[in-house]
Amino acid sequence: MITPAHPTPEMARRMANAIRMLAVDAVEAAKSGHPGAPMGMADIAEVLWNRHLKHNPLNPQWPDRDRFVLSNGHGSMLIYALLHLTGYDLPIEELKKFRQLHSKTPGHPEVDITPGVETTTGPLGQGITNAVGMALAEKLLAQEFNREEDGQRFDIVDHMTYVFMGDGCLMEGISHEACSLAGTLRLSKLVALYDDNGISIDGHVEGWFTDDTPKRFEAYGWNVIAKVDGHNPQAVNAAIEAAKAQAGGVHGKPTLICCQTVIGQGSPNKAGTHDVHGAALGSAEVLATREALNWPYAPFEIPMDVKQSWDATSRGVRAQTQWDNLFASYKALYPQEAADYQRRMQGDLSAAYTQGLQNAFAAIVARPDAVATRKASQNALDLLAPLLPEFFGGSADLTGSNLTNFKTCIKVGRDTWGNHLSYGVREFGMAAIMNGMALHGGYIPYGGTFLTFSDYSRNAIRMAALMKKRVIHVFTHDSIGLGEDGPTHQSVEHVPSLRIIPGLDVWRPADGLETAVAWACAVERCDGPSALALSRQNLPQLLSNVADADKVRQGGYILSDMPGAQAIIVATGSETSLAMKAQAELALQGLASRVVSMPCTNVFDRQTEAYQEMVLPLGLPTVAVEAAHPDFWRKYVGRTGMVIGIASFGESAPAPALYAHFGITTERVCEAVRTLVHRHTHRQTVPLPAHIVPSDN
Ligand SMILES: Cc1ncc(C[n+]2csc(CCOP(=O)(O)OP(=O)(O)O)c2C)c(N)n1
Numbered sequence: 001m002i003t004p005a006h007p008t009p010e011m012a013r014r015m016a017n018a019i020r021m022l023a024v025d026a027v028e029a030a031k032s033g034h035p036g037a038p039m040g041m042a043d044i045a046e047v048l049w050n051r052h053l054k055h056n057p058l059n060p061q062w063p064d065r066d067r068f069v070l071s072n073g074h075g076s077m078l079i080y081a082l083l084h085l086t087g088y089d090l091p092i093e094e095l096k097k098f099r100q101l102h103s104k105t106p107g108h109p110e111v112d113i114t115p116g117v118e119t120t121t122g123p124l125g126q127g128i129t130n131a132v133g134m135a136l137a138e139k140l141l142a143q144e145f146n147r148e149e150d151g152q153r154f155d156i157v158d159h160m161t162y163v164f165m166g167d168g169c170l171m172e173g174i175s176h177e178a179c180s181l182a183g184t185l186r187l188s189k190l191v192a193l194y195d196d197n198g199i200s201i202d203g204h205v206e207g208w209f210t211d212d213t214p215k216r217f218e219a220y221g222w223n224v225i226a227k228v229d230g231h232n233p234q235a236v237n238a239a240i241e242a243a244k245a246q247a248g249g250v251h252g253k254p255t256l257i258c259c260q261t262v263i264g265q266g267s268p269n270k271a272g273t274h275d276v277h278g279a280a281l282g283s284a285e286v287l288a289t290r291e292a293l294n295w296p297y298a299p300f301e302i303p304m305d306v307k308q309s310w311d312a313t314s315r316g317v318r319a320q321t322q323w324d325n326l327f328a329s330y331k332a333l334y335p336q337e338a339a340d341y342q343r344r345m346q347g348d349l350s351a352a353y354t355q356g357l358q359n360a361f362a363a364i365v366a367r368p369d370a371v372a373t374r375k376a377s378q379n380a381l382d383l384l385a386p387l388l389p390e391f392f393g394g395s396a397d398l399t400g401s402n403l404t405n406f407k408t409c410i411k412v413g414r415d416t417w418g419n420h421l422s423y424g425v426r427e428f429g430m431a432a433i434m435n436g437m438a439l440h441g442g443y444i445p446y447g448g449t450f451l452t453f454s455d456y457s458r459n460a461i462r463m464a465a466l467m468k469k470r471v472i473h474v475f476t477h478d479s480i481g482l483g484e485d486g487p488t489h490q491s492v493e494h495v496p497s498l499r500i501i502p503g504l505d506v507w508r509p510a511d512g513l514e515t516a517v518a519w520a521c522a523v524e525r526c527d528g529p530s531a532l533a534l535s536r537q538n539l540p541q542l543l544s545n546v547a548d549a550d551k552v553r554q555g556g557y558i559l560s561d562m563p564g565a566q567a568i569i570v571a572t573g574s575e576t577s578l579a580m581k582a583q584a585e586l587a588l589q590g591l592a593s594r595v596v597s598m599p600c601t602n603v604f605d606r607q608t609e610a611y612q613e614m615v616l617p618l619g620l621p622t623v624a625v626e627a628a629h630p631d632f633w634r635k636y637v638g639r640t641g642m643v644i645g646i647a648s649f650g651e652s653a654p655a656p657a658l659y660a661h662f663g664i665t666t667e668r669v670c671e672a673v674r675t676l677v678h679r680h681t682h683r684q685t686v687p688l689p690a691h692i693v694p695s696d697n
Pocket of ligand 1: 034036037072074075122123124125165166167168169172195197199200201263277
């Protein structure tokens with residue numbers, strides 16, 4: 001059965017009520033969840049998903065599908081209902097297990113758990129920002145890959161990005177960052193539908209949210225369609241038609257459709273109140289709602305005619321077949337482009353990258369001059385970028401400091417293709433936009449700011465890690481080593497605290513080769529984000545042999561060893577050369593030691609126990625040195641080791657003065673090693689507590 005493009009008003013109402021009741025029943029079964037938003041947005045959802053959305057429920061990965069983002073992710077039952085009803089692999093049993101362990105219907109939508117969910121949402125404001133990233137990726141890929149031949153267009157990249165969002169997303173500051181940039185970049189195939197219900201958790205929003213949202217978005221350069229009755233399908237349909245009509249045009253704009261809705265629409269006693277935002281209706285109100293909606297069906301039962309009307313599988317197959325045919329003709333004419341497009345959308349690296357990498361490393365080690373690792377990073381980009389057409393760089397208004405641009409990069413224009421974007425001073429926005437681009441596919445996004453401002457982007461970094469997306473953060477000016485700008489700009493706790501985000505690899509390389517290897521590992525990693533903490537100050541070359549790259553890839557390795565080493569000095573980044581100096585000085589004093597360079601503890605932790613034990617044998621006195629908060633290193637040095645770091649904020653002064661002031665010095669490392677070795681040699685055996693009986697062996 002083919003779904004009518006325009007259902008009768010009665011069928012449209014029943015289709016929307018199917019969403020409402022699935023949300024009500026699932027939240028009731030879970031005894032928790034958010035029925036209000038799905039009930040309030042059900043009519044809008046029917047119009048968008050039933051009449052406009054280009055998707056194929058039987059192939060959620062079809063690359064040219066429209067993207068749909070539920071930015072108000074707490075309303076997750078809305079998308080679960082839509083995915084189930086339109087024919088995705090989300091059986092009704094999964095809806096019955098809403099919010100239960102290992103179900104495909106977690107509390108908030110999670111990408112890669114539920115087929116058809118494009119991004120993980122819940123942290124308000126980030127969904128709309130991901131959507132901006134998706135729309136940006138679409139626009140750039142279209143500019144890069146679409147072709148015209150003898151008047152015939154081959155628009156293999158041509159889809160819309162739709163977003164649902166509520167007051168919460170608009171109150172969050174990140175929505176300003178992202179929507180302002182979307183206006184500037186004229187992302188006209190982005191359509192956001194705003195659930196203007198006047199309610200958030202604390203109640204009616206008049207007390208805390210009185211923006212003139214249409215004017216706000218007009219000021220951003222959006223096409224705004226205000227005051228649409230969100231319960232009138234004709235009005236919503238007309239607005240979406242209007243948004244699409246101008247999409248893709250030379251001066252098209254992103255569209256905001258302000259839909260006036262009633263939260264919990266359909267619940268006779270709770271609609272329009274914050275009671276229905278985030279709690280089950282309760283059995284009496286569920287009954288009353290069933291009656292009010294004239295829905296005489298059992299929980300989770302969908303009548304056949306409604307089910308058939310919702311089924312989008314044959315329409316989806318037809319839409320994809322049309323695209324498959326277009327792609328086949330494109331491939332015949334442009335085989336190389338077609339292969340590149342497919343490779344990039346799958347996230348695979350090219351053969352050129354694999355073949356060229358060693359040469360790039362060789363070119364790096366051939367330059368022995370001392371450079372800051374931020375500069376070493378740019379040197380690596382100059383060599384790697386030509387091998388990685390999928391690279392998409394940028395900076396939050398610090399390009400000249402982060403050095404994220406490379407020789408052949410092209411700046412993104414309002415309507416012109418580029419592979420380097422000035423995001424403006426929008427760190428959080430940049431991070432969540434990069435997530436959206438990575439989710440869309442076709443690009444490996446990386447972006448820069450000062451390490452200290454990673455706090456601004458932190459939740460988006462966390463989301464990339466949760467979603468296992470390849471996004472690369474370039475964090476320069478990574479310590480007191482930046483000098484005079486002072487404590488506001490000097491990171492102390494950032495590297496340690498980033499390291500504990502599960503799934504994020506944090507690199508703090510010590511020289512040119514370590515920096516290039518960090519880039520390679522970040523690029524080759526398909527299952528999560530990476531962060532590169534890079535110095536402002538120059539650092540000497542430590543590795544001059546290309547073969548050392550393999551050691552660096554282990555995350556931590558023996559950089560310099562001495563026979564009969566009595567102690568280990570572990571260091572990262574700018575302090576690694578300091579550790580080397582300490583080793584030399586201690587040697588002069590007759591004390592042999594080992595220097596371990598640990599550019600990425602996260603990667604080191606994934607090595608075998610045997611390797612870790614080989615590098616850092618238990619029982620050998622260990623000193624760690626890093627110009628950052630010391631606590632993190634306890635897991636490597638143990639209680640008996642020593643850590644030389646900084647547990648306070650920095651100061652404004654030239655970098656050498658700060659290193660001296662905070663005692664991050666060769667002398668202090670030497671002193672710590674001597675103390676530990678002395679203690680170790682003269683250590684007392686601790687008497688066993690009386691209740692412990694020593695074993696025979
Ligand atoms: C960043 C962030 N802060 C707080 C929350 C908790 N929270 C979830 S929904 C919500 C209110 C959202 O209001 P609105 O978007 O109007 O949703 P509605 O009440 O219409 O469902 C809040 C504060 C969150 N999910 N994300």
